Amino acid sequence: MRPLTIAEYEAIARARLHSAVWDYYSAGADDEVTLRENRAAFKRIRLRPRALASVGDVDLRTTLLGAEVSMPIGVAPTAIHGAACDEGECATAQAAGALNALMIASTESTRPLEEVAQSASGPLWFQLYFSQQTHALAERLVRRAEAAGYRALVVTVDSPRWGRKERSIRSEASYDWPPSGNFADEADEADEVADDDEGQDDAAAITWDDIAWLQSITSLPIVLKGILTAEDAARAVAQGVAGIVVSNHGGRQLDGVMPTIEALPEVVAAVAGRCEVYLDGGVRRGADALKALALGARAVFVGRPILWGLAADGAAGAQHTLELLRDELALTMTLAGRPTLASLDASLIQCLG
Template sequence: MAAVGQIDLRRTLLGAEIAMPICVAPTAMHGAACEAGECATAQAAGALQTLMVASTESTRTLEEIAQAASGPLWFQLYFSQRTHDFAERLARRAEAAGYRALVVTVDSPRWGRKERHIRSEQTFDWPPGGNFADAPEVAGDDGDDDDGAAITWADIAWLQALTPLPIILKGILTAEDAARAVAHGVAGVVVSNHGGRQLDGVQATIDALPEVVAAVAGRSEVYLDGGVRRGTDALKALALGAHAVFVGRPVLWGLAVDGAAGAQHTLELLRDELALAMALAGRPTLASIDATLVQRPE
């Protein structure tokens, strides 16, 4: 009998007001899903007044994506010790184009072995376009470094000295790394295992979330991605302390079905499911959601 006539999904992420705590995770190559690529995704996120993270490996330039966007944008940055120059150029471009934060993906010192990807390599053509036009030599150099040039904590300090944009680390899964991230002064961490696409057997992000939330203790924002497929998944993550969740593959599926309209529909379904789940759980505001909603079987 809680008053659930009005469900309020609004949230603020690092100062950016959004209409729901469900945002778009960075995924590469939206041009493979629909012709307008990330511009379509940005339109969809804007229609829902939510935030999108554009990937370094987008098939549209970060400037084109910013043109198409009406909601806030963050830029996901892949770099290695060999590509500091290019990372600096990307950071400057992101600043100039109005991106509000840099999301540094830290779980990819090498690529996981994706067997379906290996099988499809003969038939897959990288869609044209994207951010690498002024640095073709680093195209695809995303930290996949067998030569030990993958980024370390020192590179985070390098990036912080370079840019005024807040930095978020994506791919944190333990209390120890979360505490270290906070000690490095990052503005946020994304509890992510890259969609389970890097290390087989890694824990689920929803299981890693509570220890990260406890270690961060409110000193930065904590987000989660991985396996959010229903509004109830988002509700569970919020209950366990995520400030917002990000969705990757569902947005790609929407794009592949019907471009911007398809991605928009995906986000609308998730929004409506979350609102319904909150109403049925008697929690009309995000602030009223707490860990008592989640029970774990022993």
């Protein structure tokens, strides 16, 4: 029997994966308060459906920075897909491509970004990690991403240091992790090793100046991932970014920050339509996506569900997780009497308190 829900994929993945891989994929930082809250906050939100609307067929097609996609649900960048299935990120790209959904490929993938692009038939964005010491390495990655056809750069801005994923710290040494896919080149390896030797803790974390530097070396649109406040959203827009992902890294960085669905309204208000706003963190149901879209997100991205799908059934499993979310979103829109993306707005959400 094929799984019926994302939660069923989670249970299969948990049973199949090496415990160290499960811990790494599932962990949040510290007490995992934000990890849990990402889910709980979605469940607290109540919907205000409209009756007797003309619902007909639901059309989920939209554009993300100009790229046409079949649905406002895409793949968040997550590291090390090769620990979930042998084909790693190539399987993920195949899955997203089969549905013409957007995939954001991580710097920390186990397949080179060029191979991921060759496996893709849908739009791809490239997620970039860098520090002040690794501009040269970042520039090489940007050139490679440009040449391979990636359409935007997603800079993760919530990770000046790594959060402490305590469950994963305990178990990570018990697994033989697949090597990085993007740093096989000698110069890049040297840069990465230099960065590692100093340790991320000694590397100077990027600031707004480094975003300006990135803008000066590429014409690809830049998306900042990990913005949670109106202040930072306003600053990002002033600096000319093309998009913002409201994200707390799936609860893996600063524990105790607000769940993303609660941060979304202030970011949307501060941006006021001047760039695209997306959300990730805890999306496990079509209704979660619906709530984020109603509160102003243009799309949502899923992290762990894709890893669970890969672990359960490779590319087919990852594709099916996206299909489940897509079909649930279409059904909830129909039941809510809001059959088009354009008809989703905050009046669908009941204000509590």
